[in-house]
Amino acid sequence: MESAxxxxxxxxxxxxxxxxxxxxxxxxxxxxxDSSRTGWTTEADILEGQRTDPEGVLAVxxxxxxxxxxxxxxxxxxxxxxxxxxxxxxYFGMFAxxxxxxxxxxxxxxxxxxxxxxxxxxxxxxxxxxxxSVRDDLIAWYERRGYRRTGRMTPFPYGDERFGIPQRxxxxxxxxxxxxx
Numbered sequence: 001m002e003s004a005x006x007x008x009x010x011x012x013x014x015x016x017x018x019x020x021x022x023x024x025x026x027x028x029x030x031x032x033x034d035s036s037r038t039g040w041t042t043e044a045d046i047l048e049g050q051r052t053d054p055e056g057v058l059a060v061x062x063x064x065x066x067x068x069x070x071x072x073x074x075x076x077x078x079x080x081x082x083x084x085x086x087x088x089x090x091y092f093g094m095f096a097x098x099x100x101x102x103x104x105x106x107x108x109x110x111x112x113x114x115x116x117x118x119x120x121x122x123x124x125x126x127x128x129x130x131x132x133s134v135r136d137d138l139i140a141w142y143e144r145r146g147y148r149r150t151g152r153m154t155p156f157p158y159g160d161e162r163f164g165i166p167q168r169x170x171x172x173x174x175x176x177x178x179x180x181x
């Protein structure tokens with residue numbers, strides 16, 4: 001586990017098309033395959049295949065209603081997250097931290113900055129996200145950050161390999177919500 005990181009050690013900026021390959025590699029490393037097992041956010045036991053692809057990342061970068069926040073430390077991309085304006089709330093997604101840097105407090109800083117930016121940029125009162133419902137450890141982490149489970153589920157896109165190849169038949173997404181006041 002790395003020592004605690006400070007916000008001053010991180011640089012936040014919006015992603016550009018030049019970042020696509022680095023961001024795809026980051027997201028894949030945090031969630032899929034053996035490299036993801038270095039951190040605690042791995043989905044390798046429940047999903048194989050890809051987590052995202054260059055087209056999906058570029059679509060987020062190019063969307064007028066979203067931004068892909070890129071986080072650097074010492075000039076290297078170490079984390080990212082998607083913020084999307086959806087009326088009275090913002091959606092938080094595509095959150096990834098380099099596996100070897102997980103557990104040192106970086107995620108807490110990034111989510112706090114994302115919430116601040118969503119309030120400041122769009123004036124939204126809530127942040128929404130969806131998490132695979134069987135990810136109890138990840139849901140508990142978000143609950144410690146003030147998110148609450150809603151019990152509102154949406155189906156996992158079985159058969160669409162852009163989202164991975166499920167290794168179990170009980171996957172679904174649960175909506176988590178946090179007031180931004």
